[in-house]
Amino acid sequence: MRDSYDFKQIERKWQERWLGDNEFAASETGGKPKYYALEMLPYPSGKLHMGHVRNYSLGDAVARYKRMRGFNVIHPIGWDAFGLPAENAAIKHGTHPEKWTLDNIANMKAQCIRLGISYDWNRETTTCLPEYYRWNQWFFLRMFERGLAYRKKGIVNWCNVCQTVLANEQVENGRCWRDESQVENRELEQWYFRITDYAEQLLDDLGQLKSWPEKVQIMQRNWIGRSEGARVHFPVEGRAEPIEIFTTRLDTVYGATFLVLAPEHSRVMEALSSHPAKESALEEVGRYRAQQKMVREGAEADKLGLFTGSYCFNPFTGERIPIWIANFVLMEYGTGAIMAVPAHDERDYEFAGKYGLEIRRVIEPVDGSDAALPFCQYGRLVNSGPYSGMESADALQKMYSFVKEKNLGEASVSYRLKDWGISRQRYWGTPIPIVDCLDCGAVPVPDDQLPVVLPRLESIKLGGSPLATTPEFVDVPCPRCRRPARRETDTMDTFVDSSWYFYRYCDPANDRMPFDAEKVRYWFPVDQYIGGVEHAILHLIYMRFFTKVMRDLGLVSWDEPVSSLFTQGMVTKDGAKMAKSKGNIVDPDQLVDLFGADTIRLFILFAAPPEKDLDWNQSGVEGCFRFLNRIWRLFSRYHPLFLRPSEAVEVRSEEDRKLLRKLHQTLRRVGNDMARFHMNTAIAAIMEFLNSLAEYDDRATEKNGSLLREVFNQTALILSPFAPHFCEEMWERLGHPDRISFQTWPEADPAWLEEEEIEIVVQVNGRVRGRFLVPAGIDEERCRQLALQDQRIQSYLEGKTVRRLVYVPARLLNIVAA
RNA sequence: GCCGAAGUGGCGGAACUGGCAGACGCACUGGACUCAAAAUCCAGCGGGGGUCACCCCCCGUGGGGGUUCGACUCCCCCCUUCGGCACCA
Numbered sequence: 001m002r003d004s005y006d007f008k009q010i011e012r013k014w015q016e017r018w019l020g021d022n023e024f025a026a027s028e029t030g031g032k033p034k035y036y037a038l039e040m041l042p043y044p045s046g047k048l049h050m051g052h053v054r055n056y057s058l059g060d061a062v063a064r065y066k067r068m069r070g071f072n073v074i075h076p077i078g079w080d081a082f083g084l085p086a087e088n089a090a091i092k093h094g095t096h097p098e099k100w101t102l103d104n105i106a107n108m109k110a111q112c113i114r115l116g117i118s119y120d121w122n123r124e125t126t127t128c129l130p131e132y133y134r135w136n137q138w139f140f141l142r143m144f145e146r147g148l149a150y151r152k153k154g155i156v157n158w159c160n161v162c163q164t165v166l167a168n169e170q171v172e173n174g175r176c177w178r179d180e181s182q183v184e185n186r187e188l189e190q191w192y193f194r195i196t197d198y199a200e201q202l203l204d205d206l207g208q209l210k211s212w213p214e215k216v217q218i219m220q221r222n223w224i225g226r227s228e229g230a231r232v233h234f235p236v237e238g239r240a241e242p243i244e245i246f247t248t249r250l251d252t253v254y255g256a257t258f259l260v261l262a263p264e265h266s267r268v269m270e271a272l273s274s275h276p277a278k279e280s281a282l283e284e285v286g287r288y289r290a291q292q293k294m295v296r297e298g299a300e301a302d303k304l305g306l307f308t309g310s311y312c313f314n315p316f317t318g319e320r321i322p323i324w325i326a327n328f329v330l331m332e333y334g335t336g337a338i339m340a341v342p343a344h345d346e347r348d349y350e351f352a353g354k355y356g357l358e359i360r361r362v363i364e365p366v367d368g369s370d371a372a373l374p375f376c377q378y379g380r381l382v383n384s385g386p387y388s389g390m391e392s393a394d395a396l397q398k399m400y401s402f403v404k405e406k407n408l409g410e411a412s413v414s415y416r417l418k419d420w421g422i423s424r425q426r427y428w429g430t431p432i433p434i435v436d437c438l439d440c441g442a443v444p445v446p447d448d449q450l451p452v453v454l455p456r457l458e459s460i461k462l463g464g465s466p467l468a469t470t471p472e473f474v475d476v477p478c479p480r481c482r483r484p485a486r487r488e489t490d491t492m493d494t495f496v497d498s499s500w501y502f503y504r505y506c507d508p509a510n511d512r513m514p515f516d517a518e519k520v521r522y523w524f525p526v527d528q529y530i531g532g533v534e535h536a537i538l539h540l541i542y543m544r545f546f547t548k549v550m551r552d553l554g555l556v557s558w559d560e561p562v563s564s565l566f567t568q569g570m571v572t573k574d575g576a577k578m579a580k581s582k583g584n585i586v587d588p589d590q591l592v593d594l595f596g597a598d599t600i601r602l603f604i605l606f607a608a609p610p611e612k613d614l615d616w617n618q619s620g621v622e623g624c625f626r627f628l629n630r631i632w633r634l635f636s637r638y639h640p641l642f643l644r645p646s647e648a649v650e651v652r653s654e655e656d657r658k659l660l661r662k663l664h665q666t667l668r669r670v671g672n673d674m675a676r677f678h679m680n681t682a683i684a685a686i687m688e689f690l691n692s693l694a695e696y697d698d699r700a701t702e703k704n705g706s707l708l709r710e711v712f713n714q715t716a717l718i719l720s721p722f723a724p725h726f727c728e729e730m731w732e733r734l735g736h737p738d739r740i741s742f743q744t745w746p747e748a749d750p751a752w753l754e755e756e757e758i759e760i761v762v763q764v765n766g767r768v769r770g771r772f773l774v775p776a777g778i779d780e781e782r783c784r785q786l787a788l789q790d791q792r793i794q795s796y797l798e799g800k801t802v803r804r805l806v807y808v809p810a811r812l813l814n815i816v817a818a
Numbered sequence: 819g820c821c822g823a824a825g826u827g828g829c830g831g832a833a834c835u836g837g838c839a840g841a842c843g844c845a846c847u848g849g850a851c852u853c854a855a856a857a858u859c860c861a862g863c864g865g866g867g868g869u870c871a872c873c874c875c876c877c878g879u880g881g882g883g884g885u886u887c888g889a890c891u892c893c894c895c896c897c898u899u900c901g902g903c904a905c906c907a
Contacts, residue, residue, distance in 0.1 A: 004857095173904090215902085218822065222903060229907080247907060260907095297905065333906045340907090346819095347905050416906055536902080606843070607830060613900090617830070623843050626858095633858085672834075681832065684842035691842090698860080761838050766888045768838060806887050812837055816887045 005632040007596030011725040015113055024118040026074040028522045035071035036523050037063040038502055040531030043080045044104040048111045050571035050578060053588050057601040058568055058610055059530045060117045064721040065674050068745040074523055075118055076505035078125030079105050083494045084162055087428040090460055097428040101128055115597045116724050123505045127497040134451030135514040136496050137433040141444050142553055148194045151442060156421060158186040164425045165190060167493060168418050169538045185293050191432055192419040195545045199224055199415040202544055211564035219536040225416025230400055231335060232409040234259055237311040243267055246334030246414055251395040253316045254384040255362035256339035260324045263288035264331035271308035271323050281306055288327040296327050303328045303351045315408050326351060334414045349374035366391060422493040427457060427466035429491030437478035437485035446479055465489045498539050499546035502526060526562040533567035566677060569613040586616050598723035599625045605679040605722055627687055628726055634693060635712055635730060642709030649710045655700035656707050662692040663711055664752035670718045686719055717746050761812040762787045764796040780807045787813055
């Protein structure tokens with residue numbers, strides 16, 4: 001690595017200039033079109049990891065490229081600064097979460113600067129500061145006023161490691177998304193955001209997200225889980241109130257031979273009242289309830305149930321059917337009660353088989369074939385009274401009408417999506433701005449008393465909500481009646497913070513409102529959002545929800561905040577996710593020390609297409625380092641030649657011509673690749689160009705200073721989004737007084753794109769049999785003559801007659817012969 | 819089980835709408851420079867074969883079929899890997 005360019009000195013120099021002159025500060029002025037480049041804000045865990053470096057290198061390449069394309073670019077960054085790790089670190093090491101967090105931020109900010117990312121640091125936002133989180137509280141109050149924030153008691157996901165509740169989106173396969181420990185269920189009173197009110201819009205507006213990855217849209221669609229069906233009343237024997245069930249297969253109702261309640265259903269007690277062994281039955285139901293969600297909701301879980309002793313009536317057949325309780329019916333979905341049609345539902349079939357319940361076929365395949373039970377597809381109805389003979393789709397419509405007419409229920413839609421539980425029983429988060437008063441109930445803290453500031457605790461203990469044991473925080477007068485009351489001691493899920501931070505970037509210092517509507521109107525929507533796909537159904541759905549609420553509050557005028565989303569792949573080492581526990585962490589600081597930021601950025605963009613996983617490979621990094629050094633060496637060697645005042649590019653030799661043509665071809669390729677987000681091939685094209693330059697260096701007898709100057713000007717320009725320090729330095733040494741960061745992206749000159757001679761491939765029956773160098777403007781006729789006269793081609797045609805000729809201009813001629 | 823993505827040299831990966839498969843980089847091999855090494859530069863580098871110097875032929879993009887003058891690319895079936903969801907009525 002001897003004789004390398006002095007990246008340390010160069011990178012420091014340009015970082016100081018960019019920062020000192022605040023060169024990337026954005027403002028709403030100027031006639032240029034705006035461009036909002038955004039990367040997911042990091043959690044300040046202490047150090048940047050390679051995933052961050054990849055995220056920001058990508059985002060910065062986009063920001064710098066767009067700036068050069070004439071856009072007024074905003075490229076902000078901030079810190080997702082509330083959260084458990086800070087609190088856990090505080091418990092472990094006795095520091096305060098705030099100190100821990102702010103120290104980490106300082107460190108990571110320095111790392112970002114060392115990477116040369118072109119952020120507008122004036123807009124830096126830190127979510128754990130009262131200036132930010134007061135607006136979380138403000139949004140909460142607005143939602144509370146509209147019934148979109150509410151408190152209810154229910155079964156929640158409890159993580160024992162985190163010592164707090166988790167939202168559904170934060171539980172993956174029954175495990176905590178953070179620490180992968182088993183999640184338990186507990187019954188707790190919690191605050192929720194009524195995201196289900198927006199289920200339909202969240203689904204419909206996916207249609208507006210044309211530049212979002214298909215994959216993310218599908219994940220969100222599945223998560224929302226819309227199903228069309230009907231709610232139908234089943235009259236209960238000896239009771240006035242019917243039980244309401246939800247079904248998507250009303251066409252199978254004639255085969256409903258029993259009804260099943262979820263163990264948590266409100267009618268369980270009533271139904272069991274006629275049970276001969278009521279006590280033991282209740283115990284059994286209690287066991288179902290106590291089953292951990294993970295176990296109970298797993299598809300392989302045993303289906304357990306019991307007959308209540310009560311009966312209801314199938315509203316279509318009038319038949320008396322038994323009411324059961326079973327663990328496989330979930331209270332949270334639909335109405336918590338189902339009609340069981342064992343012949344046409346796998347779960348009901350299994351259950352009926354186990355408990356000896358009647359299985360009655362009411363659907364046949366349309367082709368009349370004899371399908372085995374359970375038959376779960378649509379088909380033709382049989383044994384279904386007046387509906388027999390109809391096909392499912394038809395029968396469904398008629399049955400919906402019947403149900404509606406007879407006041408037995410109605411067509412209805414159910415969603416898998418549940419309300420967003422935002423309460424967290426921890427300290428390091430936004431206090432929920434509610435005071436509980438014995439007389440007034442849950443009273444919102446008035447706007448003019450915001451923020452409810454998180455008290456500074458001297459020591460934090462694990463277990464129990466830390467704020468609950470802090471009397472000076474808890475004991476407050478009721479804002480309404482002034483009598484002694486208790487402050488809410490839960491804090492908000494940190495996903496609340498990240499649901500709107502990118503609005504705050506547009507107006508980070510506003511102390512009257514979360515942001516100024518005009519400023520946001522100028523910058524929004526986010527043009528390009530870049531981050532990991534792991535937030536597909538977490539942050540990326542919450543954020544969409546928040547925007548819709550903000551729209552309904554009259555704060556913004558659009559449905560969706562982000563027009564284009566890009567999800568980058570992971571950075572792995574030897575194929576495995578980098579993790580401290582695996583000891584395979586690659587440290588960005590060390591790499592920057594060794595090779596400089598430009599090399600690291602270049603490699604991380606070059607080594608794999610951005611959407612795919614990238615396996616870290618040190619020799620690859622060295623390759624990129626070599627690439628920059630090769631440019632530098634040639635540049636330094638040629639420097640005396642092009643120091644002369646700017647002069648028109650002269651083309652003096654065939655070598656000159658070749659090089660200039662390659663240059664323009666490269667400009668075109670890099671431009672196209674950037675537009676397609678293919679940074680890896682853009683960089684490959686520049687490397688290829690360097691090879692042409694080396695060839696020129698080798699072959700050209702006379703080196704043309706005016707041409708080489710042009711070559712380095714353009715190379716610096718197109719390489720600058722990837723290796724900005726390096727290119728600023730070259731640009732300055734090329735004699736330009738201004739920054740390369742704000743130059744115009746070069747366009748290829750069409751006159752130089754065309755080759756004078758092209759190679760035409762000649763195939764015989766689809767196999768390549770010859771190549772000919774021909775003048776670029778050649779026509780089919782000339783080409784045909786040339787090919788058919790060729791001895792080799794003739795040898796392949798011997799004894800055959802030419803049947804057909806396929807000619808692709810400037811590419812190939814295929815002779816079909818037999 | 820359902821949904822989705824992807825399978826190309828020793829490795830990471832190219833090939834925009836069907837038209838020269840393997841760009842670019844890594845690793846490796848040989849050569850130049852050097853007392854030597856490193857660095858650098860030049861050249862080679864899918865497999866097999868041929869009166870393998872020049873040159874030429876055959877096979878080859880997970881497997882099998884198909885469409886087409888022509889398929890990594892389009893269609894059907896299968897295999898493998900990864901990701902998401904998973905008793906949601």
